[in-house]
Amino acid sequence: QVQLAQSGAEVKKPGASVKVSCKASGYTFTDYSIHWVRQAPGQGLEWMGWINPDSGGARYAQKFQGWATLSRDTSSRTAYMEVNRLGSDDTAVYYCARDHCRGGVCYTMDVWGQGTTITVSS
Amino acid sequence: DIQMTQSPSSLSASVGDRVTITCRASQNIDFYLNWYQQKPGTAPKFLINTASTLQSGVPSRFSGSGSGTEFTLTISSLQPEDFATYYCQQTYSHFVTFGQGTKVEIK
Numbered sequence: 252q253v254q255l256a257q258s259g260a261e262v263k264k265p266g267a268s269v270k271v272s273c274k275a276s277g278y279t280f281t282d283y284s285i286h287w288v289r290q291a292p293g294q295g296l297e298w299m300g301w302i303n304p305d306s307g308g309a310r311y312a313q314k315f316q317g318w319a320t321l322s323r324d325t326s327s328r329t330a331y332m333e334v335n336r337l338g339s340d341d342t343a344v345y346y347c348a349r350d351h352c353r354g355g356v357c358y359t360m361d362v363w364g365q366g367t368t369i370t371v372s373s
Numbered sequence: 374d375i376q377m378t379q380s381p382s383s384l385s386a387s388v389g390d391r392v393t394i395t396c397r398a399s400q401n402i403d404f405y406l407n408w409y410q411q412k413p414g415t416a417p418k419f420l421i422n423t424a425s426t427l428q429s430g431v432p433s434r435f436s437g438s439g440s441g442t443e444f445t446l447t448i449s450s451l452q453p454e455d456f457a458t459y460y461c462q463q464t465y466s467h468f469v470t471f472g473q474g475t476k477v478e479i480k
Contacts, residue, residue, distance in 0.1 A: 296471040358464035359407050363416035
């Protein structure tokens with residue numbers, strides 16, 4: 252079945268970087284865009300951006316432009332989200348999610364990864 | 374960005390109750406509105422898209438309606454597995470935004 256499997260939890264110090272992976276299975280990886288969404292403890296969902304695994308093109312929410320970098324490796328069917336200069340307010344669960352629409356992007360997220368907890372603490 | 378406001382922020386209900394959650398958009402979004410369900414410690418689950426289209430496998434007690442700026446999610450007869458937080462999401466703008474969530478708790 253369609254699945255997205257994310258990398259494990261990480262603890263980082265303020266100012267560090269982190270790269271989260273999201274491995275796809277059960278469908279053609281290059282047919283569907285991948286979104287990234289974060290959720291701070293006890294808070295709601297915040298969309299970060301999306302990447303087209305076929306072209307590698309990405310689009311970011313304004314807040315994350317220049318701070319987050321989305322990439323992919325088609326040979327391993329894996330999408331990546333890297334963020335730099337982490338601060339304590341970046342402590343959150345980071346999710347990848349597949350776009351619902353094949354061959355395009357409709358911003359509807361139909362399959363989600365299990366989430367990766369990033370804790371930023373000195 | 375388009376702001377999405379859900380009401381109430383939380384509610385208490387009993388099994389068998391009819392529950393309605395409202396989502397309002399800060400501008401017209403036509404029918405570009407999705408609903409997700411999230412249980413504690415788990416990822417969101419996609420329930421409804423384009424305001425009223427139920428996803429495969431979602432029980433028929435869930436329904437969505439609305440267009441423009443006001444939308445509702447209705448659970449016709451609340452079941453124990455429905456206690457969760459529900460989020461609306463607009464996809465009218467290419468910079469998608471979510472509502473703040475509505476937590477449905479057991480009365």
